[in-house]
Amino acid sequence: MGCQCSAFDKNEEIRTSINEPLIDIIKSQFEEYKVLVYSKSDCEDSQKVKNVFRQNNVTFEYFEVDNMSEGPQLMTILQKITSRTNPPFVFIKGKFYGSSKEVSDGFARGELNKANLS
Incomplete structure (x- = not known):
């Protein structure tokens, strides 16, 4: 199942390159991650989408944007990339897929299953 905390806290490689422009880190x-979720810890839809992946036994990585020092800048970039204003922002194989509704519908x-997401 997905990580329980941000890889920014757990991954030394990412931590040491945090001075890179955020867009390079996002890329x-x-x-690195086939299924990637940018979420907020207090967002109901963020919790829903993570639960959908867990219920379907899909491995995913997530980052709680509101718990990151770069969170506000990261949110701005994600909003520009996706044309959405609120999390969660779900990316599958590097492409923006949608939010909790799109994932549930998939x-x-x-369209989405463990075989093509693992």
Whole structure:
């Protein structure tokens, strides 16, 4: 299942390169993680999308943007990339997929499943 805390706190490589422009860090995360969720710890939809992945036994990585010192800047970049204003921001194989509704609908349609997300 997904990580319980931000990789910014756990991954030495990312921590040491934090001075890079955030967009470069985001791009490297797209390459590193097949399923990536940027969320907020107090966001109900963020909790929903993480639970949908857990219920479907899909491995994913998530970052709680509100718990990161770079959070406000990261939110601005994510909003520009996705044209959405609120989390969660779900990326699958480096492409923006949507939010909790799109993920739930993707599983319901069979578009998303463990086989193509693991």
